Amino acid sequence: MGGEKFGFLIWVSSITCLLCLCHGYVPVDNYLINCGSPNNVTVTARVFISDTLLTSTSETLAASNRNSVSDIYQTARIFTGISKYRFSVAPGRHWVRLHFSPFHYQTFQMESAKFSVSSQTHVFLSDFTVTSRVIMKEYYLNVPTDHLELTFTPSGKSFAFVNALEVVSVPDTLISGDPSFAGSHGSFNELSLQALETVHRVNMGGPRVTPDNDTLSRTWKTDSEFLVENNLVMNVSKIPSVHYKPGLATEETAPKSVYGTCSEMNSGSNPASNFNVTWVFDVETGFQYFLRFHFCDIVSKSLNQLYFNLYVDSMMVVRDLDLSSYVVNALAVAYVMDFVTVSEKKSDRIRVSIGRSSIHGVYPNGILNGLEIMKMNNSKGQLSTGTFLPGGGLTKKKNVGLIVGATVGSLFVLVAFGGFIILFKKRRGGNHSKTWTPLSTNGAASGSSGATVASLASNSSYRIPLAAVKEATNSFDENRAIGVGGFGRVYKGVLQDGTQVAVKRGNPKSQQGFAEFKTEIEMLSQFRHRHLVSLIGYCDENREMILVYEHMKNGTLKSHLYGSGLPTLSWKQRLEICIGSARGLHYLHTGDSKSVIHRDVKSANILLDENLMAKVADFGLSKTGPEIDQTHVSTAVKGSFGYLDPEYFRRQQLTEKSDVYSFGVVMFEVLCARPVIDPTLPREMVNLAEWAMKWQKKGQLEQVIDQSLRGEIVPDSLRKFGETGEKCLADYGVDRPSMGDVLWNLEYALQLQEAGVDCDQEDDNSTNMIGELPLRFNDYNNHGDTSVSVAIEGRFGEEEEESCGDDLSGVSMSKVFSQLVKSEGR
């Protein structure tokens, strides 16, 4: 085996999935590879393609077990040197599944092979040896680029092997948001950088679910082997009653066969019984874990019947969980709750329990429908501890003996890389028949509109043909117009696949239009988040500037606050909307690689979906923070009057803290339910921010709040909210909190509200405040502000929506404003 080692590369280019005619999720990338076999093999309707059309150098061997080759485990590819499979993919989330089943082939005893497997960014396996007869390893990973490389690196003089591979797209929304820490406050907000390894995936109270019964080809185990005491639960099955509600779980989150069965506490009709149902899962120490609970109340006969506590590792993570009203007031609705363990596990078990609620008079019962436990990569990007690091490197060890080893190892890696590059170039330059292109169908082309819609999920193909947009909007039928703004008109539409959309058609006369159009596409195709409105596509045919977004049924936050006659929102709803939009902005400021400043935060740019979940919209003015071109000094001060950060005019410096200021104005708008500028009011009341701050500083904010909230807000919640808003409106950016701090404080305000309301309703002390949360307003100055210089030019008022007739903050103020700009800015 020894001798020279050099690279082996499999270049898998342009693909599309077979367009499945049945509806449901169609993965953009769908590589299923039967390694080492000359044959394609079908496993439960999925075809694993042979990899032998590829040139195999002498460093890889196709190994076969028997002559009758009928499944993916009968063959393997053996690697005696560092080898890569390279897949061209649509950037985004993917499953990577590795199938192993060792056998003997010539002198290769696969059960003794030792090797590492890595991508460009993460290490999946490090010095790994397959110890069971068959094993599948599943990883969930965000691929930021247009290709994924899977590198197999033999350890020392050993070799590597694999029987089959899968690289399959996953909806970006499958795992998103900021899961709470289990049993502690705060949340984990870097999920998008995280590679996850599925450790346990369990269907409680029901049978094993196999890949053919799961739209994302997952396997769900039964829960009996994890239950500490089997006799404390009953199996329940009511698969037909499961509903999916928009914005909550979908069939991709988990199939009905998971939500439709559960393990229910077996209280034996004894209202006094008191016990916990506990499941114990083996995990590896030294890693954090992501836990996803799947819930669907299929056992209650009416709302608010079932209350129970949920524990992870003996810590309460949810008290008195009422599934029927936790998210929506309905039974049998599927949804998930995500948690992340607070720190790396010191014990090699995770205990999950459900137990009776302490609410007086509630029947002791509880259920769990499904659970996924996923290992999170450590700070070195590894999912397996060892010397191997992402990118194919080895860690440096202080130990002398190991330094030698590591150096030799690194050299060897370099040599191997050299070989790989040469081979790669040769293959690219010369013989094209050696490049492998499985399943080349018509997906990327915009030929038939069916194919186009199916390919929209890919970040690289947001373009929509004009014909499809016209069809969706009935040729821009005026009856479908739902708004008019500076940029143009907005129409409601329906795409061919039934997706409801909002279509924003740019006005070609708008001078700023094109730049904003481009910015919006760039921003929204890069940044995807639950609390940012999603771009479905755009169209630039015939000089059109058309943007197609998900349709947000409940319109703007502003329309729910004043001027439209819509029913008023409760305080809790308003807090939740503030929290959602703060989350979206926090993600923009801190998310992914670069920081983005929205620059036009206002209530008209916060949209609400059918569940009143908030999403931040309108990115036309946004800028990336640290990377803003410093030479581009003519950048105008932009934004909307009434929301603009005074420091931004004064110093012409743009930072994330300008968004924080605007958000503070939105908070007072939410609290007071009035326009941010209302020139019809007495002078001292015209500007909401000034007016509200005056009362906040006097400690009498309750004097100016929305009439319809009187008596509803718990005083502590109002105090917390007012203080947070006040900090946001601080004169100097450095004195303002970060969006992360704002978010945290809003969540606290919500907890205070809930705790206060609970205390009012019940006299027992079972619903105390959830511990003492420390106040954290101290370290604003540590958030390094990235600022750039900009010059001021006036351009205001254009962004306002004319559809809102009584909107006084728009055109009528733009003159006043440009005078302001002239006197202050130049």
Ligand SMILES: *[C@@H]1O[C@H](CO)[C@@H](O)[C@H](O)[C@H]1NC(C)=O
């Ligand atoms: C395997 O499937 C691919 C793609 O469908 C096809 O090109 C190839 O000819 C098949 N190979 C065999 C041996 O059937």
Ligand SMILES: *[C@@H]1O[C@H](CO)[C@@H](O)[C@H](O)[C@H]1NC(C)=O
């Ligand atoms: C529940 O269902 C599982 C899977 O079908 C089965 O293994 C288990 O024995 C059942 N438990 C009870 C208490 O019926």
Ligand SMILES: *[C@@H]1O[C@H](CO)[C@@H](O)[C@H](O)[C@H]1NC(C)=O
């Ligand atoms: C799984 O799918 C098969 C068909 O593919 C179907 O007959 C069976 O009922 C399904 N099982 C469950 C539990 O949904």
Ligand SMILES: *[C@@H]1O[C@H](CO)[C@@H](O)[C@H](O)[C@H]1NC(C)=O
């Ligand atoms: C249920 O588990 C929690 C956490 O381990 C524990 O505090 C509680 O006492 C348990 N309840 C019963 C009835 O055992």
Ligand SMILES: *[C@@H]1O[C@H](CO)[C@@H](O)[C@H](O)[C@H]1NC(C)=O
């Ligand atoms: C996981 O790896 C990424 C790098 O890809 C890193 O940014 C992140 O912090 C790691 N996660 C943890 C929990 O350390």
